Amino acid sequence: MKQWELQCSRCSAKLPFRYQDMKCTCGGTLLVSYDLNHVAQTFTKASLGQRYPSMWRYHELLPIHDPAHIVSLGEGWTPLLRLPDWESKLSLKRLWIKREEQNPTGSFKSRGFSVAVSLLKQAGATKAAVPSNGNAASALAAYAGRAGIQAFVFIPMDCPSLIVDECPMYGATTVLVDGFIHDAAAIIESGRKDQGWVNVGTLKEPGRVEGKKTMGLELAEQLDWTLPDVIIYPTGGGSGIIGMWKAFLELKTLGFISGDMPRFVCVQEEGCQPIVDGLMHSLGGTSAINTASTPVEERIIPNPTGMRVPNPPDLELLLSIIKQSGGTAIAVSKEQIAQATHSLGSEGISSSPEGAATWAAMLVLSDRGWLRPTDSVVLFNTSHAMKYAKLGASAAIPIIRTYDEFMLYRSI
Numbered sequence: 001m002k003q004w005e006l007q008c009s010r011c012s013a014k015l016p017f018r019y020q021d022m023k024c025t026c027g028g029t030l031l032v033s034y035d036l037n038h039v040a041q042t043f044t045k046a047s048l049g050q051r052y053p054s055m056w057r058y059h060e061l062l063p064i065h066d067p068a069h070i071v072s073l074g075e076g077w078t079p080l081l082r083l084p085d086w087e088s089k090l091s092l093k094r095l096w097i098k099r100e101e102q103n104p105t106g107s108f109k110s111r112g113f114s115v116a117v118s119l120l121k122q123a124g125a126t127k128a129a130v131p132s133n134g135n136a137a138s139a140l141a142a143y144a145g146r147a148g149i150q151a152f153v154f155i156p157m158d159c160p161s162l163i164v165d166e167c168p169m170y171g172a173t174t175v176l177v178d179g180f181i182h183d184a185a186a187i188i189e190s191g192r193k194d195q196g197w198v199n200v201g202t203l204k205e206p207g208r209v210e211g212k213k214t215m216g217l218e219l220a221e222q223l224d225w226t227l228p229d230v231i232i233y234p235t236g237g238g239s240g241i242i243g244m245w246k247a248f249l250e251l252k253t254l255g256f257i258s259g260d261m262p263r264f265v266c267v268q269e270e271g272c273q274p275i276v277d278g279l280m281h282s283l284g285g286t287s288a289i290n291t292a293s294t295p296v297e298e299r300i301i302p303n304p305t306g307m308r309v310p311n312p313p314d315l316e317l318l319l320s321i322i323k324q325s326g327g328t329a330i331a332v333s334k335e336q337i338a339q340a341t342h343s344l345g346s347e348g349i350s351s352s353p354e355g356a357a358t359w360a361a362m363l364v365l366s367d368r369g370w371l372r373p374t375d376s377v378v379l380f381n382t383s384h385a386m387k388y389a390k391l392g393a394s395a396a397i398p399i400i401r402t403y404d405e406f407m408l409y410r411s412i
């Protein structure tokens, strides 16, 4: 039998494990805490070397007792691609991009929902609901479909249509909400008891952070048990940052890694940047890098992406991780993101706006000297461009019938 409990990230209180309601009475977020002496009995570098390439290779550090409860679609162990040309262009020691878009649901959300839905199965739950800007909704829909659990997804009405349309395809009851992700969350909270839904929203249950934690475990293993100097991550609710931080702490305690933690950079889109603003405020306006010169009252709320989360559920925890790591937060513009999508595209990488935002942030941080020639840097491409595609070819792509028309087009 594996052993774990919950521990409050704010007051350190310990509580027995449960699979929903992750708030401590002090207001802090409860996270899973493992008996690492127990884990160390089987979790060794040698044993990992023999395991299947999936995030479930780290099963001792995931809160599922019985392998029969694991709900998997083949998530994790995504490529870590090196970009040597850009290392020399930007004078970086190393540059990699973690290709999370290659997960089964086209985004890194597969990881969190594989664990969250496994926990639901372990607990015998039958209905789950999530508020989402799209990727979490489609991941819940897919994993719940596989587990035979009924999914209810609530999505802001301006979210990209392809991500929305995926959800009913997986069998989820899908609803568009005239509002933001927190308005969708409020609807779920209102109906939770009557409908018998487990709310699997960000930090509402333990599985999603634990699943995203595997990005950190995997990164360390793929880098032969070393850590990069800098992680640049597109941040909305922040469970990926919390998960990776937790991964590195657990690996340190297990003696797998040593040395400094990576400097975490949270990237947001200009106009919806609570982490950037929060960091500026808490540091007296010195450390967060805000490329936006727009005054608060003139800001325009950006199009929906995973970064558009006006009220992250535990901003305090996120800011403390950024500060402890020596990292920062940065807002990039829509134009910088569009430009970055093309730069990544010309490297052969299909990037979501969120993944492209990390590239845009890297360019700013390099330009400002925040990134140093001794730095090894990892960017997270958290989702696939396809998920944001509009149906029908872009008006910029010509339509021809003959070779002559092709030549005519080429000569313009």
Ligand SMILES: Cc1ncc(COP(=O)(O)O)c(C=O)c1O
Residues within 6 Å of the ligand: 107, 109, 133, 134, 135, 136, 202, 234, 235, 236, 237, 238, 239, 240, 241, 305, 306, 307, 352, 354, 355, 382, 383
């Ligand atoms: C593609 C993508 N990237 C990044 C994020 C933000 O992730 P986190 O909740 O870990 O901050 C999301 C969340 O919806 C997302 O869908």
